Each structure stands twice: as structure tokens, then as C-alpha cells.
Amino acid sequence: MRILHTSDWHLGQNFFNKNRRSEHQAFLNWLLNTAKENDVNAIIVAGDIFDTSTPPSYARELYNQFVVEANKLDCQLILLGGNHDSVSVLNESKNLLKYLRADVVANASGEDKDQVVSILDSDGQVGALVCAIPFIRPQDVMSSQSGVKATEKQQQLGEAIKAHYHKLYLEAQSQQAELESQLGKKVPIIATGHLTALGVTQSESVRDIYIGTLEGFASDAFPPADYIALGHIHRPQIVGKKENIRYSGSPIPLSFDELKSNKQVVMVEFENTTPNINPIAVPNFQPMASLKGDLHSIEEQLAEFKQSEQTIWLSIEVSEQDFLSDLQQRIAEMVKGLNVEVLQLRRARTSAKQAIEQKKLKPLLSYNRRTCSSVDSSLKPSLASKRRLVLSVFLLPLARYSIRLSLRVRSSSNEDPIFRI
Missing domain, CATH: 3.30.160.720 (Double Stranded RNA Binding Domain)
Incomplete structure (x- = not known):
């Protein structure tokens, strides 16, 4: 079972009035070739597919064409909403893209079982389970309360996000146990996220997502998933000194200060439930x-x-x-x-x-x-x-x-x- 972890494409970005279409097209072509050469079963995109909630038509075209080409490779896609993405824009094609083996999770509301996605192996059997968690908006996991202090709201939001992760992880564990009785083996559990973890290094182009409330999510608050694929931070890095909790980073520089770090996607190969992690450098498409x-x-x-x-x-x-x-x-x-x-x-x-x-x-x-x-x-x-x-x-x-x-x-x-x- 092999997956590719990527995030923060920001299709449609306007960079000092420069169009990034050719760079994004080159990256998506490279990503498809990489998936083909490595017999990848699935690609996880951990949020911020688009740069704005109203992406230009060419950005939507790139997105839809990528789904079509990935399906030709028999490569499953798990596409998650980020803080830059519009829930309605992602949902408008969700049901159609499902027929092309693309699972779109735009927001964190909905049935728990619908947010645990199965990845199929080359034999058509379930090879991994994904707690497909996108950017969590406060209204998705908690109700608004008046008269609550900012520090209390911060604590409540952090606890609500933690509870959401553990709730989906319990659902995944339940499905894992059922699959083990059927297949005779334990499949890995992958979790995703689009948030700021405590202690990470940010860049100029990263936007605060919980302004005035949650400063960061502690690494020990994540459930013990076998691999956690994160998005939102544009510099690739591990979280809390844990090799299996990672930001893939953006595939192209979205600000000049991102030139300080190399761009990558992360290939994860599972032997039973143990992840073998191999970052793959993304070529530079625009000097x-x-x-x-x-x-x-x-x-x-x-x-x-x-x-x-x-x-x-x-x-x-x-x-x-x-x-x-x-x-x-x-x-x-x-x-x-x-x-x-x-x-x-x-x-x-x-x-x-x-x-x-x-x-x-x-x-x-x-x-x-x-x-x-x-x-x-x-x-x-x-x-x-x-x-x-x-x-x-x-x-x-x-x-x-x-x-x-x-x-x-x-x-x-x-x-x-x-x-x-």
C-alpha cells in the first residue's frame, strides 16, 4: 500500500500579478507521473486546493482534469478542504467526482462513517482507512456562546477539535477490527488535517485560521494514527519530533521567503501498519x-x-x-x-x-x-x-x-x- 501526501496547491494564486497556471500544470503532470512510476494507490491532498473561495475558471479546469487523469491511472484521490477553499465550490462536483474514485471532504460536519474513507489496494481490497479530516471550522464542532472569554473559547475549540479527531479514530478502529476478522490482517489508519500544530515554522503566505482563538494544536492531542498527513503550513516538516506526523508543504513557492526550503511530496509505503516514509523533491518549475x-x-x-x-x-x-x-x-x-x-x-x-x-x-x-x-x-x-x-x-x-x-x-x-x- 503506497500513498502520496501533498497539500496547499493554491490553484489560481495571483502572485504579484503573475499567473501560476503553467507552474501548477507542470506540477500536476509531474505528480501524476510520480504516482504512475511508483504504483501509488492513492493521493491525499490535505487542503487548500484552491487559493481563493472563488477560483478562476482555469484553476477549476486544472482540478477537474487532474481527477480525470488520476482515474486513468487507477489512483484513488482523497481531496480535503482547507481554509482557503469554499465548501460549496468543492461540494458542487463532489458526487460526480465520486464516480472517478475521488473522495471529496469539504467540511467536518456530517456522519462519522462518511468521513472514514477506505483506500483500496491493487487487488480491490481495503488496504488502509483514512480519517478524512479537512479544515475544521469552529461552527462544525461547537456552538456559539455569548459572554465567553477569549481564553475559554480557545480552550473549548482545542478540546472540540481533539474530540472530533478521536471520535473519527474510534470509528476507524471499529472498521479496522471488522476488516481484520475478514482479511486476517490489520490495515493501517491514516488521519489528515488542515491546521497549525504547535512549534511549526511558518512562512509569509500562511494565513492565520483561528484568529484570536486557537494558536496551535498540540502534537500529543492527535490520536495514535499510523500516519498523519497535514496541510496548511507551506514548509515541509515533522511535528513534535514524530516522523509519522508531517506537513508536506506547498509544491511551489507561494512567497519569496519559501525559497529557503525545498519543495516536496511525501510517499508513504505501509508494511502492515508500519509506515516507511520517503519525501520526494518537487522540481523547480519557475526560477x-x-x-x-x-x-x-x-x-x-x-x-x-x-x-x-x-x-x-x-x-x-x-x-x-x-x-x-x-x-x-x-x-x-x-x-x-x-x-x-x-x-x-x-x-x-x-x-x-x-x-x-x-x-x-x-x-x-x-x-x-x-x-x-x-x-x-x-x-x-x-x-x-x-x-x-x-x-x-x-x-x-x-x-x-x-x-x-x-x-x-x-x-x-x-x-x-x-x-x-
Whole structure:
């Protein structure tokens, strides 16, 4: 019995106005080939299939076509809803996809037995049981109560999620015992989830799912399933030092800070109920890079891309201490002739102490200096307009204080607008 564990596809993601369709198509083709080459019985997708609750038509097309192609390989699919997914969108095709051996579990409500899914082996017999648990919304497992403190709600939600896991695990154990009497062997129990476990490393693109309530789910609160396939965290990792509780991570980088970790899917092969776990690296389908340093360092790093045949998406963080009104123009000049696109340009944050020291060294502007000269070009027009209005109204009686306010606002702005070259 072999399964592939993946999650957080985020089909339809808009990445700094860039379309990810070609990357997602390449990944799904690779995933199907990997399943074929390894005779995989089932693929588990642990939530966030789509990036938004209203995915674009091409994202739905990729999803449906993947189900069709997996069925041709006689590969079963278990597709779970995540916090980004719409329950209604996943449910609208649920009954149809069932005929293609795709089990869709969009939310945690419903009959317990319907959320324990059987995976069939190559002989058509049950080879594993899955507690198919998607993203659990609070209303799925608990009723709303007024006058309850935030800390109490946090505890109640954690206990309700734990109870849901153990309830489905007991149902799976009951089915496991019945199958053992029929088949003469014990089949493994797999659990899934789409949540934040305590102690995990997150990335910029991960959205909080229980804002103001549950901070994380303890690893010892999971039932003793043979393997637990998790989604929501985009960096692949184990949970609570337990090799059988894992996040597969997202298959493509969904933010520039995800470049720090390699992408993977997890292949799990069971010998009786013992899992043999083998992460498989996902190829890089779109070159991306994050550059940091002063302008001289940035220029040196850009030189490495002179021979690149495929367009590289860049995030550039400049650490110059002085404000540069022509930063965009300087970067644009540096990348001329290179096969790159700058999707993100920003200035590095300086420490509060450095900012204070710099402000002390700057002399006050003279009264007769035009107020517009102190407005950063990096500020949004609406903010700049508001600041000019404040300065003009209070300029005569509060000239010195107004200029100090201007400098303080100026020093706090550290990010230039995103632009493309």
C-alpha cells in the first residue's frame, strides 16, 4: 500500500500579478507521473486546493482534469478542504467526482462513517482507512456562546477539535477490527488535517485560521494514527519530533521567503501498519530569487543571472541607509539586458536605534523650504496628500513641529512600490 501526501496547491494564486497556471500544470503532470512510476494507490491532498473561495475558471479546469487523469491511472484521490477553499465550490462536483474514485471532504460536519474513507489496494481490497479530516471550522464542532472569554473559547475549540479527531479514530478502529476478522490482517489508519500544530515554522503566505482563538494544536492531542498527513503550513516538516506526523508543504513557492526550503511530496509505503516514509523533491518549475544587500552587493548578485535562459522572478531588498528617491530607476538600470522580472522591491528596515540616531543628525529644514520637498516619493499619493494638507494648515504656528513630524513619517516608510521591468 503506497500513498502520496501533498497539500496547499493554491490553484489560481495571483502572485504579484503573475499567473501560476503553467507552474501548477507542470506540477500536476509531474505528480501524476510520480504516482504512475511508483504504483501509488492513492493521493491525499490535505487542503487548500484552491487559493481563493472563488477560483478562476482555469484553476477549476486544472482540478477537474487532474481527477480525470488520476482515474486513468487507477489512483484513488482523497481531496480535503482547507481554509482557503469554499465548501460549496468543492461540494458542487463532489458526487460526480465520486464516480472517478475521488473522495471529496469539504467540511467536518456530517456522519462519522462518511468521513472514514477506505483506500483500496491493487487487488480491490481495503488496504488502509483514512480519517478524512479537512479544515475544521469552529461552527462544525461547537456552538456559539455569548459572554465567553477569549481564553475559554480557545480552550473549548482545542478540546472540540481533539474530540472530533478521536471520535473519527474510534470509528476507524471499529472498521479496522471488522476488516481484520475478514482479511486476517490489520490495515493501517491514516488521519489528515488542515491546521497549525504547535512549534511549526511558518512562512509569509500562511494565513492565520483561528484568529484570536486557537494558536496551535498540540502534537500529543492527535490520536495514535499510523500516519498523519497535514496541510496548511507551506514548509515541509515533522511535528513534535514524530516522523509519522508531517506537513508536506506547498509544491511551489507561494512567497519569496519559501525559497529557503525545498519543495516536496511525501510517499508513504505501509508494511502492515508500519509506515516507511520517503519525501520526494518537487522540481523547480519557475526560477525565483531573493536578493538582499546594498546597491553594490545587489549589482554583484544580479551578475549571476547573465546567462539565464528562463526568466527569473526577483525580490530585491536594498539596505542603503540613505533615502534614495531614484531607487527604482537605479534597479531598472542594473537589470537591463538580464532575463529577469523584479516583482518586489523594498528597502530593509533599520533598527529603531539607527533611525533615532539618523534623525538626530539631520538638521531641521528652514522655514522657507517648500513643504512638498519633504514628501517621500515612495509614499502612496493619498498619504502624501494628507501630509501636505496637515503641514499647510499648521505651517505658520507650528513650523518646526510640522517639519519634525514630516521627517518622522519619512523615516518610517521603508518600502518602495512593487514594479515590473
